[in-house]
Amino acid sequence: MKYAVKEIFYTLQGEGAHSGRPAVFLRFSGCNLWSGREEDRYKAICQFCDTDFWGTDGHNGGKYTAEELATFVNDLWPENAGHKYIVCTGGEPLLQLNSALIKELHYHGFEIAIETNGTLPVPEGVDWVCMSPKANTEIVVTKGSEIKIVFPQKGINPKDFEQFDFEHYFIQPMDSEEQEENILQSILFCKENPRWRVSVQTHKILGIA
Ligand SMILES: C[S@@+](CC[C@H](N)C(=O)[O-])C[C@H]1O[C@@H](n2cnc3c(N)ncnc32)[C@H](O)[C@@H]1O
Ligand SMILES: Nc1nc2[nH]cc(C(=O)O)c2c(=O)[nH]1
Ligand code: SF4
Numbered sequence: 173m174k175y176a177v178k179e180i181f182y183t184l185q186g187e188g189a190h191s192g193r194p195a196v197f198l199r200f201s202g203c204n205l206w207s208g209r210e211e212d213r214y215k216a217i218c219q220f221c222d223t224d225f226w227g228t229d230g231h232n233g234g235k236y237t238a239e240e241l242a243t244f245v246n247d248l249w250p251e252n253a254g255h256k257y258i259v260c261t262g263g264e265p266l267l268q269l270n271s272a273l274i275k276e277l278h279y280h281g282f283e284i285a286i287e288t289n290g291t292l293p294v295p296e297g298v299d300w301v302c303m304s305p306k307a308n309t310e311i312v313v314t315k316g317s318e319i320k321i322v323f324p325q326k327g328i329n330p331k332d333f334e335q336f337d338f339e340h341y342f343i344q345p346m347d348s349e350e351q352e353e354n355i356l357q358s359i360l361f362c363k364e365n366p367r368w369r370v371s372v373q374t375h376k377i378l379g380i381a
């Protein structure tokens with residue numbers, strides 16, 4: 173099997189509990205909630221996406237076998253540094269991430285994180301699951317490491333997810349034309365519901381990928 177990859181880059185995780193941590197980002201092509209084409213955004217299930225995941229034309233993008241992909245990712249890690257960490261994202265990584273690739277990444281010593289919309293089952297062996305639910309979808313990932321709700325989102329009430337089994341609960345202000353208002357609402361929500369913390373997209377402030 174070959175994996176369709178939009179881009180691969182070494183940066184810092186910008187969001188959630190591992191914010192600030194060095195990580196290789198593996199961005200898979202394609203998503204089950206939007207085609208990725210601007211002209212389709214109005215009819216997508218998920219309409220606020222901040223990411224270009226269409227095609228394989230990004231930095232280090234292309235089609236790779238599991239072995240090629242894991243070797244490429246490993247070569248981006250500084251030599252003899254340890255603490256190897258990969259964030260599989262997209263698009264929707266669970267359309268492609270499978271046991272063959274998980275095995276290859278573990279072979280090279282990587283801790284494997286995913287960013288998922290929660291509509292597809294998580295394969296065995298993923299070490300960190302960040303689930304970010306979208307309105308009008310059926311969520312099958314009800315346990316994991318962190319839940320990260322883009323806020324505010326019509327049709328999503330964070331309180332409905334408190335019964336799920338996650339270690340960390342985050343509210344992430346939606347990056348949009350109303351961002352200032354979204355930040356204020358996120359702060360207010362967390363102050364009124366102290367189980368939740370605000371996740372800032374720090375990579376956008378730092379000016380990194
Ligand atoms: C681009 S998505 C890819 C992974 C997966 N498809 C998902 O939705 O979780 C990566 C993260 O960015 C978040 N995100 C997407 N668009 C956003 C926006 N406009 N503002 C804030 N966060 C956003 C998603 O909710 C998710 O947590
Ligand atoms: N630095 C950085 N951190 C991130 N955390 C989640 C991201 C994503 O697009 O999945 C992302 C991203 O695109 N860049
Ligand atoms: S589910 Fe994730 S990748 Fe897909 S459109 Fe929404 S935010 Fe973007």
Ligand SMILES: [Mg+2]
Pocket residue numbers: 222223
């Ligand atoms: Mg991003």
